Amino acid sequence: MPNRFSGERAVVIGAGMGGLPAAQALADYFREVVVLERDALPSDSTPRPGVPQGKHPHGLLAGGFKALCDLFPGFSSTLVQAGAHSVDSGLEVYLEYPGQDPFPARSLGVATFTMTRPLLELAVRRRVHERPNVVFRDGCRVVAIGATPDGNSVASVSYKTGGGKLEILPADLVVDASGRGKPTLDLLEATGRPMPEETVIGVDFGYSTAVYTIAPDATPDMKVMYTMPKAPEESRMGIVLLREDGKWFAALGGRGTDTPPADGDAFADYAASLPTATVYHAIKNATLHGHIEKFAFPESRRRHFDSSNDFPRGLIPIADSVCRFNPVYGQGMSAAAQEAVVLRNLLAAHAGDADPLATLSSEFLLAIESIVENPWTLAALPDLAYPDARGKRPADLEKSIEHHIAVTQAAHQDPDIHKLLIEVLNLLKPVSALKAPEVMRKVTSEEVKACVGPHGARRSEPSASGANPGYADAS
Template sequence: MVVGSGIAGLAAAQALADHFDLVLILERDAEPLDGQPRPGVPQGRHPHLLLCGGMNALSTLFPGLVQDLHAAGAVPLDVGRDLQLELPEVGALPRRELGLATFSMTRPLLEQALRRRVTHRGNVEIRYRTRVIGILNAPSDGRVTGVHYQEGLGRYGMTGADLVVDASGWASPTLDWLETNGMTLRQTVVGVDIGYSSAVFAPPTAPDADFVGAATFADAPGSSRSGYVLQAENGSWQVLLVGRGDDRPPTDPRQFIAYAQGLLTPTIADFLARVGPPPHVSCFAFPKSVWRHFRGATRLPRGLLPIGDAICRFNPVYGQGMSVAAQEAVLLRDLLERQAGSADPLATLTDQFLAGAERFIETPWAVSTLPDFVYPQTKGERPARLEEELQQQAALRRQALVDPDACRLLSEVHHLLKPLQALRTAGLVAA
């Protein structure tokens, strides 16, 4: 049983389907219309970029996905050639052919492609408008045996399961189980107080551009304003503006354009000047990044396994969440394949999965929280060598400006293709 039908839930269901007679996905939202965001994904109307590591993971899980995305109109993107990155101190990085490929598209399109693939399997079913309200466990040994749910606003029911995967995002089922059983959970929290606003421009108003995407990063800590413009399916473009604290981007269309004029470079403001005020602006707030350390202070029961945002909610500005969830689903598949022939294949699954997921999370967590701590108002325990590490990051950006190999390696780390340790091994970061 999988709780939630987002990227993590769909990827997990695909990993499970080869090893279970039935995979049942319980989703609290109604069945979505193709191409439309779901209410349960509050940031679903905003741009998402699937990192190359996430694209590779999903392609491994879903053979034929690349062809599906091409057919649906997703835009191929080489992150070195097609993505213009504009950084403080160094300006725009040179556009280079790096061979690191993904797609630019809306999140609803990606969910739709995954949903079609997974539901075409004969043993996967999605039940919509079904909210999980509790996890059931055996009184004798605490082993999880299923869930208690509510359908819409109507009847309640219980369903048994050998394994419950919590892909709910907020981890409410798992956290409620821990509280009910008197267990505590250690969490690492970084308060970022992010707000962002985005707009979609459809053809024919959307202009031609010499990039598939552009990102202008903030000149921190003096400014928190950053912005992104990304091409999406059907010739549309998405523009995202980001700020922190009191300097959040507005929802008024004309003020949206004015806010973009305060970015480090004029790239996005010039784009908006060509298209005019957007027809609609959506907003979203993200107060804090949270890493829940399920492995350590307490031990989850047999048959319960959190995944994706249920373990770690990253600052969405860095675009890591979907990709980490996809990589965790590949880990789940690999563990199931490795243990399929054992006498009790689920006995150590949760412990092994959480240990592997922790290794996946370490690099994106470090990559995202380090620039967050540039701002003095960011809340949380600062790294002991923060200033030194910030200087190293600035040196890396300067080296990437002139060194194609450094640029490629930096991109591979940011796109979750290599761990942060690869920079140290290459001598690009001091030990």
């Protein structure tokens, strides 16, 4: 490994979809990479306790898929071999905006896969296992990140084994992918540094997930069907997504006290109350498997570590430790993979330096701001549209929401805007691309406005495969 740093060991806290891509990024630059995980890591795709949303649908957006392909050559084949389903986001995803006509079916060149979260994690973990210098230690609870005597750099990670033994692992670099970011915050406090500023959006969102078998003669043409809420009047939404085992996830969500139930009949009634009947039609005659799982998400939280001018050398918080997104938008795993690519690129850029870690932390935290900003903005628009949402609203919130609605309407008629919108939603391009001069010109054109279906018109509903040709006309 010609690019290896002089440092001996990097430690990654957490073996989830934040830690695994980071371990892959580190493997070319350290003699040893140790991944510490509190859970016992399963040999199959069994959900684990440390991922409380593991039994719910997870979205691997095209931007996240692209990042994983960058980190793991041939990752498409890895997913295919694992049983994941490839998805054309323009032809096989039915995205419903209440009050708007369906998008025309177009192949937009935006591809990803559908699968369960445990299967994706298993596929990535197996690829990381191929690296001979990456060591997994599961069943280990991290106690603290240790610093050098002057407090300027990381020096170690202490953890307790499953048997309760305290061990201290020397480290030149520590990646905190613990999710909550407590090890990073504890180190900042222990070394006399201030806590980072935070931006919080209170959403009080709850969702329930059921698993169904849909009869062959009723199987939808689409692999993903997503009904957006009729905000801000209502918050109820739903998604149906194909799993690798041929079963289907059906997840329903709502805000505050209007959260979906965990009883089968009540769950179906809640689905029937959504702005369109798409989700209900998919599950009404399907066979329910097992229990309906519930999950509550109180708030999105973004930590502004980049504002610190005295961040410990060799400390890299990543993924949810930096920003925890509202999971309903499926952005977290994809943003984490993109952050790992940034880490890999910075490691490569500094590999020949006399002190490769001197500015790595500050550069990384600054560089990922644009990655975090994109999904954060996309989620903040609909989340802050609700009057009861907690958080500071930007002065131009209403104008931004109106612009986003205008873009979705223009996308019906203009293939270029349709492609751009899907690329932005999939974290392939920044939100700012939707305000480029050419887009603004098209969005405000009278011709486009005249061609868009009347606001409030009910969208055509998907049906069983082949039963309704209009079903293939939506994305």
